[in-house]
Amino acid sequence: MGEVDPAFVQEPDHRPKLSHIEAEGIPIIDISPIINKTVKDPSAIEGLVKEIGTACKEWGFFQVINHGVPLKLRQKIEEASRKFFAQSLEDKKKVSRNQTNSSGYYDTEHTKNVRDWKEVFDYLVKEPTFLPATPDEHDHQVNQWTNQTPQYPPNFRVVIEEYIQEVEKLAYKLLELIALSLGLEAKRFEEFFIKDQTSTIRLNHYPSCSYPELALGVGRHKDPGALTILAQDEVGGLEVKRKADQEWIGVKPTPDAYIINVGDIIQVWSNDAYESVEHRVVVNSEKERFSIPFFFFPSHDSEIKPLEELINEKNPPKYRPYKWGKFIVNRKSSNFKKQNVENLQIYHYKLA
Ligand SMILES: O=C(O)CCC(=O)C(=O)O
Numbered sequence: 001m002g003e004v005d006p007a008f009v010q011e012p013d014h015r016p017k018l019s020h021i022e023a024e025g026i027p028i029i030d031i032s033p034i035i036n037k038t039v040k041d042p043s044a045i046e047g048l049v050k051e052i053g054t055a056c057k058e059w060g061f062f063q064v065i066n067h068g069v070p071l072k073l074r075q076k077i078e079e080a081s082r083k084f085f086a087q088s089l090e091d092k093k094k095v096s097r098n099q100t101n102s103s104g105y106y107d108t109e110h111t112k113n114v115r116d117w118k119e120v121f122d123y124l125v126k127e128p129t130f131l132p133a134t135p136d137e138h139d140h141q142v143n144q145w146t147n148q149t150p151q152y153p154p155n156f157r158v159v160i161e162e163y164i165q166e167v168e169k170l171a172y173k174l175l176e177l178i179a180l181s182l183g184l185e186a187k188r189f190e191e192f193f194i195k196d197q198t199s200t201i202r203l204n205h206y207p208s209c210s211y212p213e214l215a216l217g218v219g220r221h222k223d224p225g226a227l228t229i230l231a232q233d234e235v236g237g238l239e240v241k242r243k244a245d246q247e248w249i250g251v252k253p254t255p256d257a258y259i260i261n262v263g264d265i266i267q268v269w270s271n272d273a274y275e276s277v278e279h280r281v282v283v284n285s286e287k288e289r290f291s292i293p294f295f296f297f298p299s300h301d302s303e304i305k306p307l308e309e310l311i312n313e314k315n316p317p318k319y320r321p322y323k324w325g326k327f328i329v330n331r332k333s334s335n336f337k338k339q340n341v342e343n344l345q346i347y348h349y350k351l352a
């Protein structure tokens with residue numbers, strides 16, 4: 001990756017500012033009151049629920065500390081990720097993701113039709129995972145997917161499974177807090193995930209880049225799922241579009257914190273009360289960076305639409321329903337190659 005390859009070059013408007021702002025903005029929330037306990041009296045966590053609601057409204061992003069995921073497990077998966085990516089391209093390609101297997105290694109992802117400066121390894125949280133065979137809404141065939149497991153490092157599968165177990169618990173806790181903050185029952189969202197969630201965990205490696213003013217690790221985008229739970233390393237590079245003034249703000253790495261963002265599904269469920277916020281990743285010429293997002297996705301047959309409890313005459317539904325499985329399969333097929341049109345977005349389901 002020496003000379004400037006035009007495939008990676010962002011349009012002038014979307015190039016990063018290298019003097020990036022790292023504001024203290026994104027709230028850091030201590031969620032210890034709900035970790036390893038069943039909350040019997042909701043008034044005991046009223047303050048926490050308020051904080052979550054405010055962060056979702058004002059930023060669409062927050063960080064959590066005292067989240068219950070053991071640091072040891074995070075360190076182990078980070079180490080496994082470094083070892084995996086340190087292999088030769090030839091070895092990594094032995095577990096390549098391809099048109100018929102959505103898990104595995106991949107280094108040619110495009111975001112908004114510009115190639116990302118990164119390589120990834122995708123792993124399904126549930127095995128098997130059920131997804132529609134095609135984006136075509138008249139095609140009812142459903143396929144079963146399983147994971148590819150790299151031979152190196154040798155403990156890869158055990159380490160990733162242990163980590164998934166703990167992050168999944170955190171994901172359910174966060175859903176409860178978000179439901180409560182919207183005035184819903186704590187378990188309101190659970191039914192969409194308990195049976196056949198389609199979540200994935202991704203290992204991201206952003207190599208150092210000799211033209212960080214032109215390329216991005218991940219171009220600006222919104223996450224399509226319900227929630228993303230991200231572990232970023234100490235290098236930094238994630239930028240979030242601040243709702244207040246549309247400036248790109250760097251998310252300063254906080255040791256052992258997770259960065260949480262609300263995805264498109266929560267935007268639709270909440271009928272736009274909580275918006276899925278644009279973010280991107282800047283790269284730098286000195287340091288490589290690693291990150292591990294957990295994308296919390298519902299079952300493929302979930303119908304996504306504004307929740308009945310949150311709509312009324314004054315606040316009519318802003319979206320027509322869509323099937324999650326069809327949406328994500330459509331998205332995945334378009335991430336595969338450079339296209340001339342924008343890929344599927346929730347605003348395509350927006351009611352006038
Ligand atoms: O690596 C990061 O910090 C964020 C990655 C991201 O936004 C994504 O993969 O959707």
Ligand SMILES: [Fe+2]
Nearest residue numbers: 221222223279
């Ligand atoms: Fe993202």
